[in-house]
Amino acid sequence: MKTLLKVESLSKHYEGRRGLVGRLTGAPHTVVRAVNDVSFSVERGEILGLIGESGCGKSTLGRAILRLHEPTAGRVMFDSKEVTALDAPALKALRRRMQIIFQDPYASLNPRRTVAQIVGLPLRLHGLASSEAEARAITARICERVGLKANQLDRYPHQFSGGQRQRIGIARALVSNPEFIVCDEPVSALDVSIQAQIIALLLELKREMGLTYLFISHDISVIGYLADRVAVMYLGEIVEMGPVEAILARPRHPYTQSLMSAVPKVEASGRRARIRLTGDLPSPLHPPAGCKFHTRCPLALDICRSTAPLRETVGEGHIAACHRLGEDISLLEDGAA
């Protein structure tokens, strides 16, 4: 397979605004290190799943790749073009090939535009249709493909349910015939039965159009079902990444293990023993020193509190960053799996 996307040491830091007192006293800016030194690549035709808890930086990473948010440092290569070095016109041209489906189907659609206008906008932006009539025809075809009816094209977003709005967002992402799509939690806001409809649709479209996805989710069941490889994020960093089978069968990072043990499973009726994580997610404003997971990790040692662990290869295409990988401890083995 051929590498389509390569992300190298990408970081995105948000400068927090200082309050009045902060400005008067000259206190330093607060910085949220939302994404910190992240590297990975995505092969053409593959689905890379990105998983992690709320606020760990998943959306920020997805947007920084498309330069919807300017990265603070690092490089993004797309089909051997350096995205992070492109000027505005070149970036605009490339955006036709790289698209995003947004997390919130309610907030991401302009309430004053009709479905036809929303979905047709990329065609106009990129000059992909020679006439209004052609734009309309392409729009109608893609809308039909994602399951919207012809008589719905002139309606406004608020007239649709959450699942239908997500279909509008999918149509908008697909209309320019892209190769790569960041799917930012496209199903998290939806009910189970509607969630299944959208997942089935995204998989069909991927097959038909030969798409490549970066699929963001906080649901390890969804990722385990559809992804080829998984990256696990914690407080802005990738702590483990590898083929989905390997990670499901034998997660190596204690955080991945806790995440998997915390997911309630329909098959396993009755209660299971779980890995107990104590404490809440630390604030990204004041991330812990050393390994960022040490404040909640049941295995933390002194070294974890002072020194950040390096990425190590633990299997074919499987990496993890933890000081205790060598000991090969599985928290899941004592009855929690």
Add this chain to the structure above:
Amino acid sequence: MSAPLLDVRGLRTVFETRAGTVCAVDGVDVSVHRGECLGIVGESGSGKSVTFASVMGLVKSPGRIEAGTILLDGCDLRGLTPKQMRAVRGKDIAMTMQDALTALNPALTVGEQIAEVFDAHDYTLPRRGSARARAIRDKSAEMLGLVGIPSAESRLRQYPHEFSGGMRQRIMIAIALACRPKLLIADEPTTALDVTIQAQVLELITEIRARLGMSVVLITHDLGVVAEHCDRVMVMYAGQVIEEGPTAEVIAQPQHPYTRGLLASIPRPALRGQPIRPIEGQVPDLIGLPPQCRFYSRCPLHRDACLAPVAMRSAGPNRRVRCILSGEPVE
């Protein structure tokens, strides 16, 4: 089995809106036994919250309970005055609200909000003065400790925004449990939370239930949560109960086509490479529903007989289902 703690029969709650009458809850029967955990699942808008807001006497205009009886420990709650109902709430039944993140009062400290419950309901406290204040403070700190919030004494003086989402949810539970109710209704206590925090909150509820011997109703849309925490489950669809039974049985052998579809819709690693078969279509509009089976338009098995009203049917011991293709008529 002894008489249930909560016994709701034929509950019907409607909302008058400009577009017409929304029949949010239509003929719902619920019973909760002593010490059990009952799970309520269903899609958004299926009437889960309104059912239990009705039990709590918290349905506000333009909503109103149109029919039904609500017995708690044999006492008819619909016959109580608002003042009597306030005494029941908090003391006998307590409910944690779906949006815990906004349900706490941002202007009051956490300690003040817990103290309010003791002040209103706890008759074992000293009558007045500093002894009463100290007793309330001790009890409040004890509650925060119970839900796993460390250094409770100093935490009592903090405001809700100083706590994380998971901690606020636990504070809601502490407030709900302050007077050791017989029944705790937890409305989506973990939906807004991350899985690792969700696991902590659910463990907490299960642990406290065992310790205090109370009954719990757990409202959720996550069948995994039900599978792991609830003895029985009730599935709601468009304002009606469509299936009910012991959790393990309902999951292993769902009887209603909707329950089957719901279970088949859940993506899981074990199904990799196989297509998931979603339920097509959408939930019907609750205004002016025809009398037919409410799942008719989405049901792969629908037939003409389904156009008549469908009553709950018996499908084995402790199991009920609202589908003419399963079970037998009751009575």
